[in-house]
Amino acid sequence: MGEQKFDKIDSVPVYRLVYDSIERQILAGQLRNGDLLPTETRLAEQFGVNRSSVREGIRLLEQSGFVERKTGKRLQVAIPHFVDVASDVSRALKLHKVTFRELWEASLAIEPVVTRYAAERITSDEIQELRRNIEQMDKAASVNRVVELDIEFHNMLAQAARNRALILAREPISLLFMPAGRAILPKLKTQQRIIDAHRAILQAIEGRDIAGSESWMARHIEDFRRGYERTGLSMDEPLPNA
Amino acid sequence: MGEQKFDKIDSVPVYRLVYDSIERQILAGQLRNGDLLPTETRLAEQFGVNRSSVREGIRLLEQSGFVERKTGKRLQVAIPHFVDVASDVSRALKLHKVTFRELWEASLAIEPVVTRYAAERITSDEIQELRRNIEQMDKAASVNRVVELDIEFHNMLAQAARNRALILAREPISLLFMPAGRAILPKLKTQQRIIDAHRAILQAIEGRDIAGSESWMARHIEDFRRGYERTGLSMDEPLPNA
DNA sequence: ACCAATTTGTCCGTATGTATG
DNA sequence: TCATACATACGGACAAATTGG
Numbered sequence: 001m002g003e004q005k006f007d008k009i010d011s012v013p014v015y016r017l018v019y020d021s022i023e024r025q026i027l028a029g030q031l032r033n034g035d036l037l038p039t040e041t042r043l044a045e046q047f048g049v050n051r052s053s054v055r056e057g058i059r060l061l062e063q064s065g066f067v068e069r070k071t072g073k074r075l076q077v078a079i080p081h082f083v084d085v086a087s088d089v090s091r092a093l094k095l096h097k098v099t100f101r102e103l104w105e106a107s108l109a110i111e112p113v114v115t116r117y118a119a120e121r122i123t124s125d126e127i128q129e130l131r132r133n134i135e136q137m138d139k140a141a142s143v144n145r146v147v148e149l150d151i152e153f154h155n156m157l158a159q160a161a162r163n164r165a166l167i168l169a170r171e172p173i174s175l176l177f178m179p180a181g182r183a184i185l186p187k188l189k190t191q192q193r194i195i196d197a198h199r200a201i202l203q204a205i206e207g208r209d210i211a212g213s214e215s216w217m218a219r220h221i222e223d224f225r226r227g228y229e230r231t232g233l234s235m236d237e238p239l240p241n242a
Numbered sequence: 243m244g245e246q247k248f249d250k251i252d253s254v255p256v257y258r259l260v261y262d263s264i265e266r267q268i269l270a271g272q273l274r275n276g277d278l279l280p281t282e283t284r285l286a287e288q289f290g291v292n293r294s295s296v297r298e299g300i301r302l303l304e305q306s307g308f309v310e311r312k313t314g315k316r317l318q319v320a321i322p323h324f325v326d327v328a329s330d331v332s333r334a335l336k337l338h339k340v341t342f343r344e345l346w347e348a349s350l351a352i353e354p355v356v357t358r359y360a361a362e363r364i365t366s367d368e369i370q371e372l373r374r375n376i377e378q379m380d381k382a383a384s385v386n387r388v389v390e391l392d393i394e395f396h397n398m399l400a401q402a403a404r405n406r407a408l409i410l411a412r413e414p415i416s417l418l419f420m421p422a423g424r425a426i427l428p429k430l431k432t433q434q435r436i437i438d439a440h441r442a443i444l445q446a447i448e449g450r451d452i453a454g455s456e457s458w459m460a461r462h463i464e465d466f467r468r469g470y471e472r473t474g475l476s477m478d479e480p481l482p483n484a
Numbered sequence: 485a486c487c488a489a490t491t492t493g494t495c496c497g498t499a500t501g502t503a504t505g
Numbered sequence: 506t507c508a509t510a511c512a513t514a515c516g517g518a519c520a521a522a523t524t525g526g
Contacts (some may be wrong), residue, residue, distance in 0.1 A: 013513065013514090014513080014514070015301065015513085015514090017439070021479035028332075039490080039491060039492085040491075040492070040521090041490095041491080049514080049515085050514060050515045050516075051514095051515095051516095052294060052297075052514070052515075052516095053513085053514065053515085055294075055298060055492090055493090056297060056298055056301045056513095057301075059298045059299075059302050059305070060301050060304065060305045061256065062302065063301070063305035063306055064305055064330075065334075073491070073492055073493090073522075073523065074478065074491085074492095074523085074524090079329070079337045079338065080333070080334045080337065081336075082334065082338070084335065085331055085334045088306075088322070088327060088330065089327055089331060089410060091269075091322070092307075092321070092322045092324065092327045092410070093406065093407060093410060095269075095321045095322065096321065096324075096406060098406050098407055102405045102406055102407040102408070103407050105355075105359065105405050105407070105408065106405065106407035106408045106411055107323060108355075109351060109352055109355035109408065110351055110355075110411065113347075113350075113351035114351075117347065139352075163343075163344045163347050164335065164338060164340050164344055165335060165344040165345050165347070165348035166344070166347065166348045166351065167330060167416050168334070168414070169348055169352065169411040169414075169415065170411070171408050172410070172411075173358055175356065198339075212314060214406075217436045255492090255493065255494090256493075256494070257493085257494090281510080281511060281512085282511080282512070283510090283511080291494080291495090292494060292495045292496075293495090293496095294493095294494070294495070294496090295493085295494065295495085297512090297513090298493095311512095315502080315503070315511070315512055315513090316503090316504095316512090317512095416511085486526105487525100487526085488525090488526085489512100489522080489523100489524080489525085489526095490522100490524070490525095491521100491522080491523070491524085492520105492521085492522075492523085493506105493519105493520090493521085493522095494519085494520090494521105495517105495518080495519085495520105496516100496517085496518080496519105497515105497516085497517090497518105498514100498515080498516080499513100499514085499515075499516100500512105500513085500514085500515100500524100501511105501512090501513085501514105502510100502511085502512085503509100503510085503511080503512100504508100504509085504510080504511095504515100505508090505509085505510105
């Protein structure tokens with residue numbers, strides 16, 4: 001007679017159970033944003049496991065952005081920050097050897113729309129900040145500084161668009177795209193082209209010219225591609241360097 | 243005479259040094275995708291720290307997607323999977339209480355462009371899969387099944403677009419957007435509308451009609467909004483329910 | 485500003501189940 | 506089958522830092 005067959009049980013490690021349990025409580029809203037977590041010893045007691053296992057579970061939560069150490073060392077419940085999530089995505093894209101063309105196509109899809117919503121929703125304070133950004137770029141000495149200000153300009157637009165889905169969709173792309181497109185170009189002529197484009201975009205936004213702001217941004221992004229091609233680099237190779 | 247001032251040294255925990263060190267080697271390419279990691283004991287020896295600290299560092303790597311347990315238990319270097327990264331983004335958006343309007347605006351920006359590139363680059367095999375998907379939806383019995391197939395249809399289009407930046411930008415949005423837009427609608431009439439839309443999109447793609455496929459998808463996404471509004475739910479409230 | 489209790493970070497040793505050769 | 510190596514988990518310990526009087 002045959003033996004009863006049992007599927008193998010892949011037992012979940014205790015430290016992952018700890019993680020799952022606390023994650024579930026956060027997702028369910030039973031643990032809220034600023035809440036303090038019990039001490040490791042107390043958690044170990046409550047779960048009925050060793051403190052080392054609790055600590056390993058906490059590391060998982062830590063890397064997920066679900067807990068943070070504030071001033072001292074006490075653990076506090078948190079909600080993953082957009083910046084961190086975006087940089088994770090960015091890192092993943094880089095590791096998967098994304099090409100300039102992929103980034104460019106994505107930017108061409110997203111940035112103009114972002115600009116359009118920005119034109120609809122921007123405040124006058126935010127317009128001031130954009131103006132200051134352009135002025136600073138006018139005086140910028142190094143290529144790195146220009147790239148920095150460029151990223152900031154586009155980020156500010158995204159903020160003004162009041163859409164966190166778009167913010168989170170574009171940020172990782174922008175983080176790779178703009179440095180790649182820029183750091184390669186010879187400094188002087190490019191810088192002026194960027195400034196001119198930003199000025200045109202800002203002017204369209206100030207005039208609440210929805211269609212105009214969208215199409216100026218599209219042209220600006222197109223310009224990126226031309227600049228990149230002029231460097232002789234292939235758009236279909238993984239991004240160069242770091 | 244004044245005392246020399248020193249900035250406080252915020253000493254980095256050993257487990258984080260372990261994480262940083264291994265992460266750096268992966269990012270630098272010294273550790274590659276399938277490579278086996280040394281055993282915990284050996285790592286502890288090499289770093290000159292205790293094995294417990296090594297284990298905590300490994301948990302950080304694990305949650306980042308940089309290491310994986312394959313068949314046995316031996317740790318293997320990995321590259322974060324898109325699926326995992328996307329679901330992290332999705333979770334973050336949900337926790338930040340993103341609204342239906344934000345998701346809709348983002349989808350309206352991205353999905354039509356994705357469809358456009360799909361029309362340019364899709365293979366005949368992929369077209370077959372799309373056709374099968376539509377047939378299955380025709381026979382689908384439950385609302386959940388329809389939503390499942392809908393998400394799959396859009397995912398397949400994204401794959402066909404051959405752009406990983408767009409794939410990673412849209413996936414987290416789609417993961418929230420489509421279930422939210424659909425699960426609420428009464429089943430019968432909606433299902434037919436979706437199928438008709440998908441048919442029209444597929445037909446445009448088959449005819450390599452770039453502009454047509456893009457605009458059909460745009461109409462399809464617009465339709466989502468109308469359906470959602472008809473439920474009486476506010477577009478500017480956080481997503482309902484789960 | 486000081487003290488006492490608590491807590492984290494780190495270490496050590498050991499037991500057990502399992503995977504590999 | 507057996508032996509070895511390894512990951513998981515447990516227990517206990519202690520110094521340094523933090524917390525709360």
